Amino acid sequence: MRTDSLKFNLEYLPYLLGKSKPTILDVGCNVGQHTRKFLNLFPEGKVYSFEPDPRAIVRFKKYVQSPRAMLFEIALSDEDGAAEFYMSGGYPDDNWRKSVPEGWDQSGSIRKPANHLKEYPWCTFERSITVETCRLDTWCKRERVSDVDFIWADVQGAEADIIKGGQETLKRTRYFFTEYNDKEMYEGQPSLDTILEMLPDFETMVVYRNDVLLKNKWA
Numbered sequence: 001m002r003t004d005s006l007k008f009n010l011e012y013l014p015y016l017l018g019k020s021k022p023t024i025l026d027v028g029c030n031v032g033q034h035t036r037k038f039l040n041l042f043p044e045g046k047v048y049s050f051e052p053d054p055r056a057i058v059r060f061k062k063y064v065q066s067p068r069a070m071l072f073e074i075a076l077s078d079e080d081g082a083a084e085f086y087m088s089g090g091y092p093d094d095n096w097r098k099s100v101p102e103g104w105d106q107s108g109s110i111r112k113p114a115n116h117l118k119e120y121p122w123c124t125f126e127r128s129i130t131v132e133t134c135r136l137d138t139w140c141k142r143e144r145v146s147d148v149d150f151i152w153a154d155v156q157g158a159e160a161d162i163i164k165g166g167q168e169t170l171k172r173t174r175y176f177f178t179e180y181n182d183k184e185m186y187e188g189q190p191s192l193d194t195i196l197e198m199l200p201d202f203e204t205m206v207v208y209r210n211d212v213l214l215k216n217k218w219a
Contacts, residue, residue, distance in 0.1 A: 008177060008208055010037050013150065016175065020044045022149035027076055027162065030056045030106055032064040034152055039066050048145070050076055052085050052131035055105045075110050076155070077133035078164035083110045085131040090124040109156035111186035119185065136166030146172060147219070153178040157186025163198045176202060176214045 021044045026035045029049035038047045046068050051057055052075040060071055077083060088107035091097040096104065104123055107116065110133065113125045140146070151173055153162055159178050163170065170176065176199070180192040192212060196204065202214040 008211060008213060010041065014041055017149050023145065023147065025148060025151045027151060028154035028156065029060065031059040035064050035069055039068060048072065050074060053087060053105050053108045055102050074132045074134050076136050076165065077110060077158065077161045078135060080134050080138050082130050083133045084128050085110055086112055086125045087127045087129060088123055089126055090122045092122055107156055109158055109186050111157035111188055114185060114187045115183045116185040136162060137168045140169045148173040150175045151177065157189035159195055160190040160198065172219055174216050174219045177211065179211055181210050
């Protein structure tokens with residue numbers, strides 16, 4: 001295991017996966033920032049993206065227009081059904097206020113905010129909506145997705161929900177990259193130690209600042 005304070009360099013991904021046609025899941029894709037990068041890195045790859053926030057969905061559809069990218073307007077969770085989604089708002093700076101007047105949409109979660117309110121007081125959670133939820137295992141069966149090469153999970157505190165709902169899929173997943181935060185930014189958010197305990201078949205490759213890259217020992 002290596003500890004690094006820097007963020008994961010996506011340019012490294014083709015070397016990590018070692019194939020030209022990977023299957024990638026971008027969970028919590030927002031407006032497609034990483035989806036577009038994955039598409040560029042893998043001209044023959046396929047990306048499945050997940051986003052429940054209607055504001056981000058509108059912009060995703062504007063920015064991502066590739067037949068190799070499929071957007072699912074749902075939140076992956078540990079249950080098939082529906083959940084309350086706490087929409088983030090506010091403005092980190094004047095530039096954001098001018099460019100995205102509908103407010104900050106990168107911190108919404110199916111988990112209620114906790115210490116996030118203290119760490120980022122400018123970020124508000126004044127509105128919530130009901131969104132469709134789906135277990136990762138259910139989704140894979142429905143969409144006939146078997147093996148997964150890489151999962152990028154940016155789910156704002158709902159990491160444990162994805163893991164619980166994707167036990168069978170994760171057995172067939174080669175790499176899992178996820179956020180973590182030991183400060184419980186959202187209610188019930190798992191710590192890094194908890195995430196590692198939940199994924200005994202994965203080994204830690206690199207621990208970044210609030211991110212971790214894991215490799216399946218058997219896939």
